Amino acid sequence: xxxxxxxAHLTINLGALKENYCLLRDKAAPAECAASVKANAYGLGIxxxxxxxxxxxxxxxxxxxxxxxxTLRALLPDAKIHILAGLLPDTEEIYLAHRLDPVLNSLHxxxxxxxxAKTRGPLHALLHLDTGMTRLGLLEAEIRELxxxxxxxxxxxxxxxxxxxxxxxxxxxxxxxxQLEKLEFFRSILPKKLxxxxxxxxxxxxxxxxPDYHFDMVRPGIALxxxxxxxxxxxxxxxxxxxRGRILRVADVDSEFPVGYGATFRTEGSSRIxxxxxxxADGYFRVLGNKAECAINxxxxxxxxxxxxxIITVDVSKVPAGxxxxxxxxxxIGGAVPLDEVAVHADTIPYEVLTALGSxxxxxxxxxxx
Ligand SMILES: *Cc1c(COP(=O)(O)O)cnc(C)c1O
Numbered sequence: 395x396x397x398x399x400x401x402a403h404l405t406i407n408l409g410a411l412k413e414n415y416c417l418l419r420d421k422a423a424p425a426e427c428a429a430s431v432k433a434n435a436y437g438l439g440i441x442x443x444x445x446x447x448x449x450x451x452x453x454x455x456x457x458x459x460x461x462x463x464x465t466l467r468a469l470l471p472d473a474k475i476h477i478l479a480g481l482l483p484d485t486e487e488i489y490l491a492h493r494l495d496p497v498l499n500s501l502h503x504x505x506x507x508x509x510x511a512k513t514r515g516p517l518h519a520l521l522h523l524d525t526g527m528t529r530l531g532l533l534e535a536e537i538r539e540l541x542x543x544x545x546x547x548x549x550x551x552x553x554x555x556x557x558x559x560x561x562x563x564x565x566x567x568x569x570x571x572x573q574l575e576k577l578e579f580f581r582s583i584l585p586k587k588l589x590x591x592x593x594x595x596x597x598x599x600x601x602x603x604x605p606d607y608h609f610d611m612v613r614p615g616i617a618l619x620x621x622x623x624x625x626x627x628x629x630x631x632x633x634x635x636x637x638r639g640r641i642l643r644v645a646d647v648d649s650e651f652p653v654g655y656g657a658t659f660r661t662e663g664s665s666r667i668x669x670x671x672x673x674x675a676d677g678y679f680r681v682l683g684n685k686a687e688c689a690i691n692x693x694x695x696x697x698x699x700x701x702x703x704x705i706i707t708v709d710v711s712k713v714p715a716g717x718x719x720x721x722x723x724x725x726x727i728g729g730a731v732p733l734d735e736v737a738v739h740a741d742t743i744p745y746e747v748l749t750a751l752g753s754x755x756x757x758x759x760x761x762x763x764x
Contacts, residue, residue: 401671515549654699
């Protein structure tokens with residue numbers, strides 16, 4: 395939306411994004427650092443994020459769906475693009491035309507790609523092993539079946555064997571070690587020609603579990619975008635997202651004034667309530683009402699009353715009057731209001747906060763030099 399016509403401004407710092415890429419790449423080296431940019435680059439805009447990461451040196455990208463891969467291919471003609479969903483029915487020609495490599499998630503996927511590769515191969519793919527999420531990837535029985543029928547892979551070049559960690563954000567969770575051991579075991583029972591194939595295991599949090607988890611390629615997502623890869627520890631990443639909402643109106647009221655739908659909040663003592671132009675239709679979750687904080691010039695101020703579709707109400711009594719006039723901005727995400735804090739207040743994770751960011755914002759991309 396056009397700058398003057400939007401109720402809130404979303405600033406995405408591509409310079410910080412590139413710095414985050416370089417930090418993760420250096421931490422994981424000598425492993426290659428790919429990027430997970432599914433769901434429109436976690437809501438931040440693949441048209442800007444894809445080329446920015448490429449400019450920072452990233453040459454390998456993961457998206458969820460073939461449709462996302464087609465979009466990314468048009469932006470990055472030379473990148474490697476992997477489709478985490480695997481294959482969808484009747485999509486093989488599209489994968490080939492756009493050079494999208496599926497992550498083969500089951501024997502079903504393998505058979506489908508193999509049948510196509512017989513006439514159109516050799517074709518590339520990644521092979522996913524399910525080490526503990528029961529979500530995607532081959533289970534032990536399927537790996538044994540594949541080992542007994544290695545000719546299925548005759549026309550398929552597996553570039554990486556991969557798996558995905560379920561608990562990497564909690565560094566001392568025993569699941570991490572268990573999955574690592576299972577991955578090693580699964581590799582040992584793969585068809586012989588895959589036992590030395592390069593491996594990819596770590597997401598953002600996995601990179602911080604140490605070199606045992608890096609293998610040959612890592613695939614961070616959230617940390618690129620400024621999310622904290624470790625639960626409960628200081629965030630080493632630079633802030634990428636800043637969301638500011640405009641004040642529409644300021645009300646000076648006495649005590650016991652009801653605020654918002656359901657009158658769930660009443661002022662205590664004389665108060666100044668600012669009405670800010672953002673709401674749940676913009677991805678500012680309704681659960682944040684009476685819970686989250688915003689900030690004006692680094693002074694934290696509470697969201698009071700319910701979040702409406704287009705509006706929140708904020709108690710700005712302690713902010714100097716000159717800083718909270720109509721037209722002024724309130725920090726909603728970023729600065730004194732870290733993304734991770736907003737996620738905690740919304741009983742969710744930063745991933746969901748980012749992917750929910752709405753379409754009514756004025757979006758501005760900064761590209762400070764790295
Ligand atoms: C989304 C995803 C990633 C990236 O995870 P982050 O926690 O955002 O770093 C990596 N691997 C797979 C399979 C994914 O689905």
